[in-house]
Amino acid sequence: MDLKEAANQLGVHYQTAYQWVREGRLQAEKVGSVYNVNEDDLQYLIQERSKPSPPPKEMQVRDWAAQQTKLLNHLLSGEELLARVQIQRLADGKVPVIDVCENLLSPVLTEIGDRWEGGSVTIAEEHRASAIVERSLANLMSSPAGRPKGVVIVTTPPGDEHSLPATMATAVLRNNRWITHHLGTQVPALDLVKIAKDTKADLVVLTITNPDARDSLKMIEETLNGYDIAHLSGGMGSKLRDLLESVNTLAKGT
Ligand code: B12
Structure with a gap:
């Protein structure tokens, strides 16, 4: 059969089948301008593709x-x-x-x-x-299967543009089965209160990296206190492990 028919039987686009021929994954013989594929070679590849792929190897970083x-x-x-x-x-x-x-x-x-x-x-x-x-x-933003531990909001206080630590906190929390709403940076206090209430958040995590935003962090914390919204702040030099430990303690207590 020609490569077009082989691609049909494999359920892939012609270009994919052609790529596999070039890589040697699918045997084909070129006759003039046409590639011919033998039935046995096609069946072999179909069977190979139907085998479940092995789970990816776990990697240990030594260095x-x-x-x-x-x-x-x-x-x-x-x-x-x-x-x-x-x-x-x-x-x-x-x-x-x-x-x-x-x-x-x-x-x-x-x-x-x-x-x-x-x-x-x-x-x-x-x-x-x-x-x-x-x-x-x-x-790195994966959310493993399993019962969510709760809902967390992550952002920075106004005046702090350092979004990366908050993004990392989000990745780690999601990976630990927390439903995490990542708000980027600098959300005004009352908007933060509203979204915390709307999402029924268990906790607001505030990440601070710019020391000049300390006063604004304090103001946000006071506002959240006024609405009885639990919050946790941490920043430059503080560890994501400590964040996880604190939120997991919160999950056990609820
Ligand atoms: C990238 C960067 C920027 C980028 C940010 C881009 C982005 N998308 O995030 C931009 C260009 C916006 C920026 C701007 C500025 N930056 Co800047 N920036 C950095 C830099 C290089 C990396 C920041 C970062 O991501 N660090 C890595 C983080 C991930 O590590 P970490 O701090 O240990 O964070 C951990 C904790 O936050 C923890 N965590 C997160 N959330 C939570 C929550 C809890 C509860 C807990 C427990 C832990 C936790 O997780 C993190 C990962 O382990 C740092 C260098 C540095 N030393 O960090 C400078 C740095 C922070 N910036 C600095 C400065 C001075 C500024 C500016 C003032 C510069 C200027 N003159 O404009 C502005 C301020 C802007 C503003 N209004 O915020 C200084 C701050 C110095 C200081 N101590 O006063 C630094 C240290 C650079 C330096 N060596 O001088 N910056």
Whole structure:
């Protein structure tokens, strides 16, 4: 049969079947301008494709420092694809999201901040690196099956544009079966109250990275207190493990 018919039987587009021929996955003989596929070869591939794929191998990272150096280089040279592949591999290898955040992303961003402060990294390079990390974090946003532990809202106080730590907190909470509404940055106090009530949130998590936003954090905390909405604040230097421990204690208490 020709490749078009083989593609039909495989249930894939002609271009996919053609790609498989080029990769050697599907045997075909070229006669003139047409590829012919033998019935046995087709059946072999159909059977291979129907076998369940093995679960991805769990990965143990032995050398986080090497991972950090690699990611730092990708980020500083603007190699988005390489950075994303590196992070995706860790996710595929079932490396816990919290480890990816705390042992890789956070130290690399801290290093970029130090270099920016020291003048060897420009604002443009830092912005490019942050944007790549922001997009890479999407790969870590999985919500495992199982009964949700509760509802959490995550944001930063007005005046704090550092969205990445809040995004990391979101990834870690979702991965731990918390329904997490991620509001990005700088939500006005009364809007935060409204959405907390609308979503019946158990907790509002406020992430602070910019020390200049401390007063605004205080104001938000006082507003939430006034409406009896539980909240937890943490920021630069504080650990996602502590955040998890606190929210999991809250889940046990309810
Ligand atoms: C990227 C970046 C930016 C980006 C942010 C982009 C983005 N999409 O997030 C932009 C360009 C917007 C930015 C702006 C500024 N930045 Co900036 N920024 C950084 C940088 C390089 C990385 C930030 C980051 O993501 N850090 C990594 C985080 C993930 O690590 P972490 O802090 O340990 O965070 C953990 C906790 O937050 C925890 N966590 C999260 N939520 C919760 C909740 C709870 C309850 C708990 C327990 C824990 C927890 O999880 C995180 C992961 O482990 C830092 C460098 C640094 N050292 O962090 C500077 C840094 C924070 N920025 C700094 C400064 C000065 C600024 C600006 C004032 C610069 C300016 N002159 O405009 C502005 C402020 C803007 C504003 N109004 O907020 C300084 C702050 C210095 C200081 N201590 O005063 C730093 C430290 C750089 C430096 N070395 O000087 N910045």
